[in-house]
Amino acid sequence: MRLRLSDEDAAFRAQMREFFTTKVPRQIRDAVAARRHLTREQLVESQQVLNAAGLAVPHWPVEWGGRDWTQLQRHIWHEELQRAGVPPPLSFNANMVGPVIAAFGSQAQKERFLPPTASLDIWWSQGFSEPDAGSDLASLRTTAVRDGDEFVVNGQKTWTTLGQYGEWIFCLVRTDPDAPKKQMGISFLLIDMTTPGLQVRPIQLIDGGHEVNEVWFTDVRVPADNLVGELNHGWDYAKFLLGNERVGVAPVGASKRVLADAKGWARSVDLLGDPLVAARFAELENELLALELTALRVAANSADGKADPASSVLKLRGTQLQQDVSELAVDLAGPAGVASFGGDGSAAPEWVRMSTPVYLNLRKASIYSGSNEIQRQIIAKTILGL
């Protein structure tokens, strides 16, 4: 057992901290700290700053911009990034379609897509969930029918996060409706979102924001070259994609940053000395410490990079604490917390105005990426053998 980071890892940490707090524009980090929705331009600029320094896709194969870091270094990279208020590289690009193309795509697909995917010159959207295929993703019904050198896609995807900015969408589509198991007839298709017949419609959320969309496909013609890997093997690639991450599953650094800021908010309303408030800070700090150490333990003690069922623990507990921190902010905000849309014309400080929308918005965290109930199912079955 060893408490401290090695000199090498400590130096790595200092280097990451230095970069994130000096090279990523202040305005972008301030927007993250204020818990605003970032603009498309801000997200692109931030990722391009990272990518230029080789810090956008460190977990990819070295050939395509990866860094061959240890799991612990990747963990440190991710924590320092969040701590500094740097928006993480767009997950659809960096964590989802990029690794799938790198692992299963053709050479031509890799050359065409991977560089602009890393640099966010292509903005990817995710086309997985459907109105009747949420946690039960394999029951998806969007079809792709081969017609000469093309597939013809019909159906509807939903919960497409930031789809309003999307230029390409990676989709799971049903290519064999007669397969003996529903998982077996699915393929992984890359679709240009400017193709005729593809329509993006906004879904307004309970926080008043526009973050997710429906994507409709009506006779959308997709070149057959845009199929990733083998026909009818899309489910394997989706599982690879969803089980790919063991680092960065729990938003520890971001929750710690918000909790630290919330101490300032509590002071500003003279509540940090209130024993009930202080007890919540102390309890949350302790639970976040336990979670951070768990994430470190998973990262520090893994060499193979294989999916670890401990990811479910990190996701479940990480999102619970993220939500708890947002709830504390609402309680600190008090009555002015309802002035969510008062803007700068309101006397309420921005953190007060943001508190309720963020609290409502973060309900998504225990629903997306495998709901917390799905995570409990994974823990019960895979880890406990129940």
Add this chain to the structure above:
Amino acid sequence: MDFTYDAEQVALRDAVRALVGKAYGDFENRRRVVAADPGFDAVLWHGLAEMGVLGLPFAEADGGSGAGPVEVAVVARELGRVLAPEPFLSSVVMAGGLVAAVGTDAQRAEVLGALSAGDRVLAFAHTEPGARWTAAAAAVSAIRRDDGWLVTGTKEPVGHGARADQLVVSAVLPDGGTGLFLVDGSATGLTRQGYPLVDGGRAALVTFEGTPAEPLGEPSDRSADIERVLAGARIIAANEALGAMEVALDTTVGYLGSRKQFGVTLSHFQALTFRAADMYVSLETTRSLVAWASMVLAEAPEQVIEAGSRVGLKVARAGRHIGLEAIQLHGGIGMTAEYSIGTYTAHLTALEQLYGNGHEHLGRLVATVGDHTEVDPLE
């Protein structure tokens, strides 16, 4: 940063697991041992001494084997897994720890040598009726008489206080401050009423009436030493609790997989398996914090008091969550003394109350929550 035991620590773990497993692997044996005084197995105690376990934390010059806190933690976790009732925490870690911290060269060699050899059981007579985990003594006092010292007052509960051959006693000094003294089990003016605890452990009401006592080290204020050794003992107790929680969850999972109702095993009911999953989350996050606190004890002594409270709070929360759910998921059988699971919960409860409960540790963390922006385990 490394959360794993090295090869020697794994070997120690396996050796201790085999030894205590032979004694208590069958829960019925533990029931039999705790049913009669002294409430532990003297043969096993000597076995632990022969293995070098009782002298682990002490310097070789003092008769110990000079190992570190991580090795002590390894042992505690194994004792926790089988609810071994031997007085390792109270005698070796707490009382022995104080002798090691403040005893003179001669006292350390004499007392710790006998303790390490399994020839002497120590107890730390510190808690006073109505006291709540303070480092200071209040109503037990020491006075100087001729060329010696006498202590007077009442301590309770004193872990293994009735069986102990020698007591380490905290007492208010004539000029204030809390001194530490050694009192022999056969001293005049010493009365001890032993009793079993809810988990089968042992404690005693110990009364001193002008009882001859020998200052442990210089007779000066030792409350800072007591606080530090207590915090270290909390971290070791957390390892013991972790071992108990691991087995409590394993036992519960085993039960869910074998007990049948409505024609199927309980594992078919998501209402139950989801609760087991939540217990696992509690266990894993506790495992991490306990490992961290143990490393702090080994490598960053200046942070031990804070780490003791952090791990104390987490273990209290997780111990209640896992312990109470373990009983509920078992149903009626979990209420019986014959079946192990309820005793695991009783032991987790006893550990929490002896070494500082969640309420206490939360209060301590609250007192300092405004002093820092964030908690960074890597700094």
